[in-house]
Amino acid sequence: MIGRKASILLVYTGGTIGMKQDPEKGTLVPFDFSQILDQVPELGKFAIRIDSVAFDPLIDSSDIEPSMWVRLADLILGHYDYYDGFVILHGTDTMAYSASALSFMLKGLTKPVIFTGSQLPIGVPRTDGKENLISSVEIASATDADGHALVPEVCICFGSLLLRGNRAVKESSEAFSAFISPNFPPLAEAGINIRYNTSAIRRPASWDTPLEIHSELDTRVAILKLHPGMTPEIVRHFLLGKETRAVIIETYGSGNAPARDWFLDIVRESSESGKILVNVTQCLNGGVDMDIYDNGRKLKDAGVVSGYDGTTESTLAKLFVLMGMTSDNETVKNALSQNLRGEILLS
Numbered sequence: 305m306i307g308r309k310a311s312i313l314l315v316y317t318g319g320t321i322g323m324k325q326d327p328e329k330g331t332l333v334p335f336d337f338s339q340i341l342d343q344v345p346e347l348g349k350f351a352i353r354i355d356s357v358a359f360d361p362l363i364d365s366s367d368i369e370p371s372m373w374v375r376l377a378d379l380i381l382g383h384y385d386y387y388d389g390f391v392i393l394h395g396t397d398t399m400a401y402s403a404s405a406l407s408f409m410l411k412g413l414t415k416p417v418i419f420t421g422s423q424l425p426i427g428v429p430r431t432d433g434k435e436n437l438i439s440s441v442e443i444a445s446a447t448d449a450d451g452h453a454l455v456p457e458v459c460i461c462f463g464s465l466l467l468r469g470n471r472a473v474k475e476s477s478e479a480f481s482a483f484i485s486p487n488f489p490p491l492a493e494a495g496i497n498i499r500y501n502t503s504a505i506r507r508p509a510s511w512d513t514p515l516e517i518h519s520e521l522d523t524r525v526a527i528l529k530l531h532p533g534m535t536p537e538i539v540r541h542f543l544l545g546k547e548t549r550a551v552i553i554e555t556y557g558s559g560n561a562p563a564r565d566w567f568l569d570i571v572r573e574s575s576e577s578g579k580i581l582v583n584v585t586q587c588l589n590g591g592v593d594m595d596i597y598d599n600g601r602k603l604k605d606a607g608v609v610s611g612y613d614g615t616t617e618s619t620l621a622k623l624f625v626l627m628g629m630t631s632d633n634e635t636v637k638n639a640l641s642q643n644l645r646g647e648i649l650l651s
């Protein structure tokens with residue numbers, strides 16, 4: 305181990321970090337990836353071998369699709385033995401979805417997979433992209449005294465914070481500190497030094513487990529955000545649609561919903577028809593507890609399962625992966641109540 309140069313695979317999928325202004329359209333469009341490394345000569349100062357690979361075509365992350373998560377997972381699996389860590393450059397808009405998805409798709413991970421990007425393109429003077437990229441590379445190559453990765457998790461590194469990927473949400477479309485993980489502390493903070501919150505970082509059960517990927521994803525999930533003024537027609541459309549296998553219900557507060565008969569009747573009918581209904585709160589902080597209020601309890605009695613303190617992004621990704629693994633909805637419901645990758649705190 306001693307003296308060996310760390311190696312990182314940098315995967316560029318697109319996003320603002322590598323965009324520049326199209327002179328004709330006036331909008332931001334991706335540019336040739338090789339220029340990114342030219343823009344960050346500081347990376348050459350690390351004793352780290354950095355290889356890179358770019359998606360073709362590069363995408364604005366609003367165009368991300370589960371098939372691209374499979375591509376990313378395959379890429380990591382295919383290069384797993386040759387690199388100490390992976391840095392994924394990705395647009396911020398859907399970064400929390402992608403990081404969540406990869407966290408569930410990669411099983412037995414013992415190496416860092418760090419998503420990062422920027423709010424300003426790397427070529428502009430006040431860019432946040434350089435700092436984000438440099439911190440990500442440093443974190444992805446960091447090891448402990450035994451040579452094991454310090455952060456063997458899928459994370460988002462952004463605006464001086466390292467966050468667990470499946471706990472993160474994009475909070476701001478403006479600020480350089482665009483991401484937070486409201487229900488979980490940062491795994492590291494980059495100041496003068498990078499300070500690791502080692503007690504919060506997940507360790508693998510064994511460092512020798514081979515990496516596996518779950519690449520079957522079932523995307524038949526709808527998300528219903530509750531709001532005053534919902535009509536039976538619209539709720540029925542979400543909860544009873546033939547094409548949906550699961551529905552995430554974004555509820556109020558600690559998991560509450562209207563107790564009106566028509567609403568609960570539709571929920572019951574949906575659940576009895578076999579659909580998976582998961583309760584996730586609209587609140588950024590805290591989670592679901594359907595035993596506090598009568599309105600929450602009614603939802604539970606109607607067959608809705610708790611999403612605990614998970615984010616919508618991570619619950620969606622967890623459903624995609626679990627549903628891809630089995631056609632049995634009861635098995636999926638049981639697995640939803642398990643903390644698989646640090647995504648929920650069971651209460």
Ligand code: ASP
Pocket residue numbers: 318319320321363364365366394395396397398421422423
């Ligand atoms: N629209 C861009 C994207 O998500 C925004 C960004 O990168 O920050 O690809």
